[in-house]
Amino acid sequence: MKVSSTTIIINAIAIFFLILAFIKDKKKTKGALKAALKSFVSILPKTIMIIFAIGYLLTFIPPSAIAKFVGDQAGFGGTIVISFLGAVLFIPSIISFPLAGSLLQSGASVTSVAAFITTLTMIGFVTLPLEIKILGKKFAALRNGFSYIVALLISFLMGVILR
Amino acid sequence: MKKDNILKEYLILAVITAVTIGVFSFYPQKSTLFEKNFLNYLVQMLQIFPAVMVLSGLLKVFVSKDIVGKYLGKTSGFRGLIIAVLLGTLPEGPLYIAFPLVKELREKGAKISNLIVFLSAWACIKIPQELVEFKFLGLKFMALRLSLTIIFVIIMGLIAEKIYERPERHKA
Numbered sequence: 462m463k464v465s466s467t468t469i470i471i472n473a474i475a476i477f478f479l480i481l482a483f484i485k486d487k488k489k490t491k492g493a494l495k496a497a498l499k500s501f502v503s504i505l506p507k508t509i510m511i512i513f514a515i516g517y518l519l520t521f522i523p524p525s526a527i528a529k530f531v532g533d534q535a536g537f538g539g540t541i542v543i544s545f546l547g548a549v550l551f552i553p554s555i556i557s558f559p560l561a562g563s564l565l566q567s568g569a570s571v572t573s574v575a576a577f578i579t580t581l582t583m584i585g586f587v588t589l590p591l592e593i594k595i596l597g598k599k600f601a602a603l604r605n606g607f608s609y610i611v612a613l614l615i616s617f618l619m620g621v622i623l624r
Numbered sequence: 625m626k627k628d629n630i631l632k633e634y635l636i637l638a639v640i641t642a643v644t645i646g647v648f649s650f651y652p653q654k655s656t657l658f659e660k661n662f663l664n665y666l667v668q669m670l671q672i673f674p675a676v677m678v679l680s681g682l683l684k685v686f687v688s689k690d691i692v693g694k695y696l697g698k699t700s701g702f703r704g705l706i707i708a709v710l711l712g713t714l715p716e717g718p719l720y721i722a723f724p725l726v727k728e729l730r731e732k733g734a735k736i737s738n739l740i741v742f743l744s745a746w747a748c749i750k751i752p753q754e755l756v757e758f759k760f761l762g763l764k765f766m767a768l769r770l771s772l773t774i775i776f777v778i779i780m781g782l783i784a785e786k787i788y789e790r791p792e793r794h795k796a
Contacts, residue, residue, distance in 0.1 A: 467763075468671045471755045475675035482682050489685050497681030501673065506633035508669060513640055516662035520654050554753050555676065559665055562760035574761070575769055582748035588720045595723040596730075603784040604740050608747075611776040618772055623764065 504553060511556045515563040528568035535570070543573045544613060547580030554582045572620030579612040672759050676752045683751070684716040689725055696742055697734045705778050708738040712745025719747050736788050741781035748773060 482490040518527075531539040552560070561574045584605050585592065592601040648655040692711045699707050715722075726739050749770065757766040 464671065465759075467759050468668075471672045471759060472675045474755070475678045478682055479678055482686060486686075490682070493681035493685040494678065495681075496684050497674075497677040500680065501677045503630050504677075506630070506637045508673070509637055509666070510633075510640060512662060512665045512669065513644060515665050516644075516658050519661040520658040554748075554750075555756050556669075558753075558756045558760040559669060563661075563665065565761065571765070575765075578757075579748065579769070579773070582753070583744060585719050585747065588718070588723075591720050592723055595727050599788060600736075600740075603788055604743060607740075607780040607784050608744060611780050615769065615772045615776055619765075619768055622768060 504556070507553060508556045511552070511560055515560060519563055519567055522567070524568035527564065531564070531569040531573040533570045535573070539570070540573050540576050540613070540616060543569075544576040544580045544609070544616070547577040547612075548584040548609065549586050550581060551587045552581060554578070557581050570620060571623045572616045575619040576612060576616035579615050580609065583608040583612055668759065672756065676755055679755070680716045680750075680752045683714060687714045687716070689715060689721075692725060692742070693729060696738060697729050697732050699738065700735050704735060704738050705741055705781065708741040708781070709745045709749070709774055709777065712742045712747075713749045713751060715746070716750070716752075719743070722746050735785065737781035737785035739781075740784050741777055744777045744780070745774075748777075 479490070482493065529535060531543050557578055561578050564577070565571070565574045589601060589605060592604075644658075648658060692715065695707055696711055722743055726743055730736070730739055754766060754770060757769070
């Protein structure tokens with residue numbers, strides 16, 4: 462089995478901080494590990510569902526179809542659609558990255574993929590009512606409205622720079 | 625998340641697995657391709673998932689919300705904006721647990737720009753998430769998106785603050 466350098470780096474970072482934390486406070490570190498196990502168990506089914514979706518995507522949908530909707534030739538319209546999708550959908554960001562990676566692998570443009578994950582994380586459509594209730598309409602509207610514009614700007618710049 | 629909900633998700637997963645086995649008995653010629661893609665992503669995910677969960681567990685336990693209140697309430701200027709970004713990236717947890725904290729800080733007179741920057745950073749910049757992005761989209765993609773996000777979130781905070789405070793001045 463091939464282990465990439467990325468994998469090694471990520472695991473090394475985790476082990477480094479785990480040891481550091483353990484030296485600093487054993488009890489708290491145990492609590493952290495418990496919390497880690499809990500979130501692992503609760504996010505695992507969603508993760509595997511996303512991987513099923515990726516599997517179907519890469520098996521049945523030809524790259525040409527993906528490229529047509531959200532690829533370079535789809536242009537502005539494709540990015541707008543996928544950015545709306547990102548804003549409305551509620552996928553934990555941590556598992557949206559493999560999905561985004563598979564989209565990129567199968568012909569989506571950098572701009573579209575960046576728009577999808579940026580709106581997904583930055584705009585909380587599901588938490589918007591709560592944000593309005595606690596922080597007020599003006600604050601929530603300004604933050605989420607500007608977030609959408611900013612997300613599009615970031616994605617277009619990424620598309621231009623990483624072309 | 626509640627235990628029942630998790631159980632439900634595992635049940636749904638079992639159904640999806642059964643359906644998938646059914647689907648590929650109809651498309652046996654496609655099953656190797658599906659298996660290859662599915663296992664590839666599953667292995668890649670499992671290679672980093674425990675590490676990512678440990679990191680967010682550590683952040684959850686070692687970074688308290690008090691730190692945020694202590695530093696975000698008082699700072700201003702460019703330094704304040706940078707601190708707002710940093711403080712947003714550290715705590716673990718869903719966005720909505722930051723709302724009451726932001727409200728409290730606003731009442732205490734914290735700058736609106738800092739609060740908007742803080743909330744946006746909380747929403748979209750998290751160390752464990754950045755590592756997953758690094759893994760699946762590459763260092764270049766992750767680093768570029770991170771840098772652009774920090775720059776634009778700060779600009780957005782400053783503009784939003786101007787708009788937010790304008791009508792109040794008219795009323796006064």
